[in-house]
Amino acid sequence: MTVRLRAHHLLCLLTFVGKGYTPAFTAHYRRLVARLNEGEAVELVEGPDDICAPMLAEPEHHCRNASVVRRDALARAEIAGLLGRPLDTGRAIALTAERVEQMRWAFAKGAIRTACAGCQWSAFCTETAGEGFARTRFAGSAISPSGGCRTPD
Numbered sequence: 001m002t003v004r005l006r007a008h009h010l011l012c013l014l015t016f017v018g019k020g021y022t023p024a025f026t027a028h029y030r031r032l033v034a035r036l037n038e039g040e041a042v043e044l045v046e047g048p049d050d051i052c053a054p055m056l057a058e059p060e061h062h063c064r065n066a067s068v069v070r071r072d073a074l075a076r077a078e079i080a081g082l083l084g085r086p087l088d089t090g091r092a093i094a095l096t097a098e099r100v101e102q103m104r105w106a107f108a109k110g111a112i113r114t115a116c117a118g119c120q121w122s123a124f125c126t127e128t129a130g131e132g133f134a135r136t137r138f139a140g141s142a143i144s145p146s147g148g149c150r151t152p153d
């Protein structure tokens with residue numbers, strides 16, 4: 001199994017403290033984070049992903065908006081540059097604790113946050129990073145991730 005994620009959610013994961021749009025959304029998000037921390041790999045997707053899933057029944061929600069698709073493109077480019085690897089759609093990526101530390105460092109410096117412009121959570125995420133991510137739940141996997149039939153790298 002893999003967790004299907006759109007690119008900008010690689011950023012949002014870093015500052016997830018258990019809050020979100022609805023109780024169902026946050027409960028689902030917590031389960032996904034636990035799976036990632038236990039070593040499940042990520043498959044990058046275009047558009048709505050496993051985090052979006054509980055919100056997709058709401059026609060007004062932003063998951064399919066063009067502005068969010070742009071957010072994905074910006075995050076994909078900056079994170080790929082940071083990690084020194086392409087973030088191709090459909091490719092599995094291992095979110096190791098080492099990579100999460102690398103992303104946290106860059107996020108806190110503002111080096112991979114172009115995608116955050118205009119986001120309603122931006123001040124919260126800045127504050128969370130400023131606290132050294134102390135309240136966050138996503139730490140990455142300490143073990144080699146599994147990616148089903150795909151080999152994560």
Ligand code: SF4
Nearest residue numbers: 012116119121122125
């Ligand atoms: S500011 Fe918005 S896009 Fe950026 S990490 Fe926070 S929730 Fe995600």
